[in-house]
Amino acid sequence: MPRVDGKVCIVTGAASGIGAATRALLRDEGATVIGFDRNAAGQSDELLWTVDVSDQEAVSSAVARVAERYGRIDVLVNNAGIPGPKKPSHEVTLEEFEHVFGVNVRGTWLCTKYVVPHMLEAGRGSIVNMSSMYGLVGNSLIPTYHATKGAIRLLTKADAATYATRGVRVNSVHPGSIDTGSKTSVRADTSEAAQEYNRRTLASIPLGHRGEPIDIAYGVLYLASDESRYMTGSELVIDGGYTAI
Ligand code: NAI
Secondary structure (H helix, E strand, O other): OOOOOOOEEEEEOOOOHHHHHHHHHHHHOOOEEEEEEOOOOOOOOOOEEEOOOOOHHHHHHHHHHHHHHHOOOOEEEEOOOOOOOOOOHHHOOHHHHHHHHHHHHHHHHHHHHHHHHHHHHHOOEEEEEEOOHHHOOOOOOOHHHHHHHHHHHHHHHHHHHHHHHHOEEEEEEEEOOEOOOOOOOHHHOOOHHHHHHHHHHHHOOOOOOOEOHHHHHHHHHHHHOHHHOOOOOOEEEEOOOHHHO
16 A cells, blocks of 8 residues: 555655655655645646745735645645855844744745644644754754754654644654755855865765665654554654764
């Protein structure tokens, strides 16, 4: 039996990387998956919608459209995220700070805000928030990113505590360094500071290599499915052992 058979899922940031792998896996396991992405235009997939998760109006109307069209929302995967400015805190501008918090934190919260009423009405649901190993530990180069991922980790726990008695589970996933080919990632940055950071990160992974998007998608699949029915407020770390040492 498919692991998420018949479930209606929303995956944000679904046009590429971890979100695309998650969307494909959930679909292969029997779900109807609607992808939201800022850059969906040009991809001929009627289940991939152009939605900027930091835009309240866009999120509220897209979520309403999913509920109206499919009659339910069982799973929300808050995956959309950006690395933000690669500079120390004292050099980050207010605009840069607000931009990275706008996508990573406000986006996660906005999607949660509009999806939760549908889940509460149904008395069931699973929300999976994409944090990072850098929501657990610090490193140099992208401090505001760490701050957003730490905020997502604790929004997860607070929401888990709030909605648990009403059937809605909320968990976070903490990927390590994953090869997505993203042009906005620190890996694509050719500056000496970014290259040094990348070398240090790679050298600190006990399993000795970066992960692939599918490694994270399998974790999301578990949390989305009823297999994880006794799990809420948890943090699923998938990082090749990075945070173990
Ligand atoms: P990616 O850059 O390959 O994909 C992110 C997707 O999100 C893109 O399709 C982009 O268009 C979309 N997006 C960006 N801003 C958006 C917005 N405002 N509204 C809607 N969609 C938006 O990134 P990747 O690597 O797949 O990352 C996915 C998530 O996993 C992010 O939250 C990231 O922080 C997290 N993560 C990634 C790691 C990695 O090594 N790749 C490690 C730890 C966490």
